[in-house]
Amino acid sequence: xxxxxxxxxxxxxxxxxxxxKVLRDHPDIGPETRERVLKRMKxxxxxxxxxxxALVTGRSHIVGLVVPDLLHPFxxxxxxxxxxxxxxxxxxxxxxxxxxDAELEQQEIEQLLARQVDAVLVASSQWSVESFRRIEExxxxxxxxxxxxxxxxxxxxxxxxxRVGALATEHLIEVGCRTIAHVGGPQVSxxxxxxxxxxxxxxxxxxxxxxxxxxxREQRATDASGYQAMVQxxxxxxxxxxxxxxNDPTAIGVMKAILDAGLRIPEDVAVVGCGNARYADFLxxxxxxxxxxxxxxxxxxxxxxxxxxxxxTPQRPATVLLEPRLIVRESSRRPKPA
Amino acid sequence: xxxxxxxxxxxxxxxxxxxxKVLRDHPDIGPETRERVLKRMKxxxxxxxxxxxALVTGRSHIVGLVVPDLLHPFxxxxxxxxxxxxxxxxxxxxxxxxxxDAELEQQEIEQLLARQVDAVLVASSQWSVESFRRIEExxxxxxxxxxxxxxxxxxxxxxxxxRVGALATEHLIEVGCRTIAHVGGPQVSxxxxxxxxxxxxxxxxxxxxxxxxxxxREQRATDASGYQAMVQxxxxxxxxxxxxxxNDPTAIGVMKAILDAGLRIPEDVAVVGCGNARYADFLxxxxxxxxxxxxxxxxxxxxxxxxxxxxxTPQRPATVLLEPRLIVRESSRRPKPA
DNA sequence: TTGAAAGCGGTACCAA
DNA sequence: TTGGTACCGCTTTCAA
Numbered sequence: 048x049x050x051x052x053x054x055x056x057x058x059x060x061x062x063x064x065x066x067x068k069v070l071r072d073h074p075d076i077g078p079e080t081r082e083r084v085l086k087r088m089k090x091x092x093x094x095x096x097x098x099x100x101a102l103v104t105g106r107s108h109i110v111g112l113v114v115p116d117l118l119h120p121f122x123x124x125x126x127x128x129x130x131x132x133x134x135x136x137x138x139x140x141x142x143x144x145x146x147x148d149a150e151l152e153q154q155e156i157e158q159l160l161a162r163q164v165d166a167v168l169v170a171s172s173q174w175s176v177e178s179f180r181r182i183e184e185x186x187x188x189x190x191x192x193x194x195x196x197x198x199x200x201x202x203x204x205x206x207x208x209x210r211v212g213a214l215a216t217e218h219l220i221e222v223g224c225r226t227i228a229h230v231g232g233p234q235v236s237x238x239x240x241x242x243x244x245x246x247x248x249x250x251x252x253x254x255x256x257x258x259x260x261x262x263x264r265e266q267r268a269t270d271a272s273g274y275q276a277m278v279q280x281x282x283x284x285x286x287x288x289x290x291x292x293x294n295d296p297t298a299i300g301v302m303k304a305i306l307d308a309g310l311r312i313p314e315d316v317a318v319v320g321c322g323n324a325r326y327a328d329f330l331x332x333x334x335x336x337x338x339x340x341x342x343x344x345x346x347x348x349x350x351x352x353x354x355x356x357x358x359x360t361p362q363r364p365a366t367v368l369l370e371p372r373l374i375v376r377e378s379s380r381r382p383k384p385a
Numbered sequence: 386x387x388x389x390x391x392x393x394x395x396x397x398x399x400x401x402x403x404x405x406k407v408l409r410d411h412p413d414i415g416p417e418t419r420e421r422v423l424k425r426m427k428x429x430x431x432x433x434x435x436x437x438x439a440l441v442t443g444r445s446h447i448v449g450l451v452v453p454d455l456l457h458p459f460x461x462x463x464x465x466x467x468x469x470x471x472x473x474x475x476x477x478x479x480x481x482x483x484x485x486d487a488e489l490e491q492q493e494i495e496q497l498l499a500r501q502v503d504a505v506l507v508a509s510s511q512w513s514v515e516s517f518r519r520i521e522e523x524x525x526x527x528x529x530x531x532x533x534x535x536x537x538x539x540x541x542x543x544x545x546x547x548r549v550g551a552l553a554t555e556h557l558i559e560v561g562c563r564t565i566a567h568v569g570g571p572q573v574s575x576x577x578x579x580x581x582x583x584x585x586x587x588x589x590x591x592x593x594x595x596x597x598x599x600x601x602r603e604q605r606a607t608d609a610s611g612y613q614a615m616v617q618x619x620x621x622x623x624x625x626x627x628x629x630x631x632n633d634p635t636a637i638g639v640m641k642a643i644l645d646a647g648l649r650i651p652e653d654v655a656v657v658g659c660g661n662a663r664y665a666d667f668l669x670x671x672x673x674x675x676x677x678x679x680x681x682x683x684x685x686x687x688x689x690x691x692x693x694x695x696x697x698t699p700q701r702p703a704t705v706l707l708e709p710r711l712i713v714r715e716s717s718r719r720p721k722p723a
Numbered sequence: 724t725t726g727a728a729a730g731c732g733g734t735a736c737c738a739a
Numbered sequence: 740t741t742g743g744t745a746c747c748g749c750t751t752t753c754a755a
Contacts, residue, residue: 064726159477161432437734
């Protein structure tokens with residue numbers, strides 16, 4: 048059905064080996080032979096069977112990516128960055144979504160390992176590191192993206208999440224907020240880091256933190272869960288006058304709850320999100336957000352993956368920590384207090 | 386390095402064939418032997434080499450997806466739908482982005498064919514059907530998503546784009562718009578269909594259409610290009626009082642241009658987008674949009690792909706045409722004219 | 724410069 | 740019920 052080297056070799060009275068060498072630009076091949084082979088390849092529209100090549104070389108030229116949610120713009124941007132770097136190097140990207148579910152993630156990773164991917168990139172929803180031990184056994188390189196694990200010496204590319212929390216919180220303090228709430232995310236390193244940064248910033252500035260003003264959630268961080276969390280926070284006395292949200296979808300829900308309650312943003316409550324989603328600028332109230340450098344993360348992760356794959360000897364794990372940046376928009380733009 | 390069948394067979398004094406049969410639940414295997422093999426597989430954490438299996442069976446259990454833009458929420462949603470169906474059936478999805486570039490798309494498709502994917506799903510940016518002839522030669526099933534070709538008998542899953550244009554335009558007429566503009570997309574079937582539906586609806590209702598009010602663009606349909614198009618339209622006399630936009634990102638740019646000009650939405654200009662992006666509800670002015678059923682498209686396309694892959698004999702091309710739905714929000718909500 | 728043989732890790736077919 | 744043999748399409752090694 049498909050054209051094989053064998054067919055070309057037969058047509059030209061050559062051996063398969065010769066054809067194979069031409070394909071891979073092997074030096075010792077007669078110029079005339081090379082031409083004939085190349086010509087015939089064009090004619091027959093030959094495409095090497097990458098699966099067969101992978102089997103013998105042990106390199107599939109496939110990289111696996113597991114993210115919690117493809118719809119989340121942050122991960123979509125990372126995927127896009129990865130995909131463009133890999134394309135130029137002849138790698139393909141198998142993308143799978145774990146739906147923020149640890150067990151599903153395990154399955155996806157197993158599946159990828161069985162596929163003999165050359166590396167696995169994961170924004171993990173696990174709380175244990177067991178999956179990663181399995182990857183290590185297989186000697187497949189892996190890189191954690193966005194979310195990391197304290198006890199795991201591994202490659203990591205992401206932003207400094209404590210800085211994220213600190214940037215957002217300090218900004219809220221600076222614009223005059225005194226009762227600053229936090230709507231957190233799932234139990235992963237990013238949420239923990241941002242919460243820590245938030246707490247730390249408040250303490251450093253001598254602003255009181257009451258646990259009542261911190262809403263952590265089991266569920267996924269979406270606009271629906273953000274809405275619900277904010278409704279709860281607005282029931283407190285005094286009500287918060289600033290909110291730092293785990294991510295932008297959460298912040299959108301939070302803002303909706305505030306407006307639905309008849310309050311103004313930022314006059315009554317200032318809001319800061321995280322992720323700097325593309326549409327943040329066009330929202331009902333344009334959203335101040337901490338940029339996570341999604342494109343840079345994709346780019347750096349792809350480069351790191353390639354260097355690890357191409358290294359002859361095992362590399363020691365590298366950490367790429369990018370600086371987050373605060374993008375101020377209307378949702379927190381208030382005159383600074385006197 | 387990795388555990389192979391050979392290792393398990395040796396350990397247990399069995400043949401590779403027997404191990405292989407156990408793995409695939411072949412009926413004629415002694416229950417005791419089966420247990421021993423299964424036990425050893427667990428112990429060694431055996432994972433079958435899918436690349437090897439693919440080579441001999443001719444089925445890779447990989448499906449390729451090519452989209453113009455992973456960041457576009459519509460395609461992200463489709464990808465997510467696909468990915469979840471395929472996961473449950475043991476297939477993986479290789480996703481690549483063509484960046485709305487026909488040549489890049491060709492390359493990506495070639496790459497996927499070389500990978501021996503079992504099917505290719507494409508939301509194409511081509512204007513010619515040559516790539517698809519190549520796919521046909523290879524006898525790899527393919528399914529067009531969202532965008533189709535007039536002269537090509539192929540599988541297709543998408544919405545009825547003329548209905549999209551008609552729904553949007555009729556709605557604008559009904560809320561009293563008299564000078565209805567259209568900001569179009571790139572030269573692909575969706576843009577053509579929507580434009581046609583728009584024209585047709587205007588004619589049917591006896592509303593004049595001047596070509597001046599139709600802005601078509603070479604470039605990608607983004608918020609930036611939408612902004613630019615709307616600035617141009619606002620320079621016309623009379624200025625449009627309704628705009629139907631090719632997609633939601635475009636509509637966002639259009640709305641920004643309107644607001645920047647000091648006009649009100651929907652009182653001065655009503656706006657309708659297309660795609661019903663998740664965030665449409667939370668925009669500065671919540672956006673009326675035609676829902677393209679992205680999730681359903683992903684789901685149906687995945688099912689169609691599986692049925693074609695699993696069919697013994699070549700199937701005749703199927704077309705799945707979903708009905709678009711208009712979601713009315715504030716950007717076009719005006720009292721109906723008397 | 725060219726090619727024969729071996730083998731990558733599985734599966735299919737048929738014989739024992 | 741079990742296993743020997745051939746082979747999927749390609750690369751590697753080494754000899755001609």
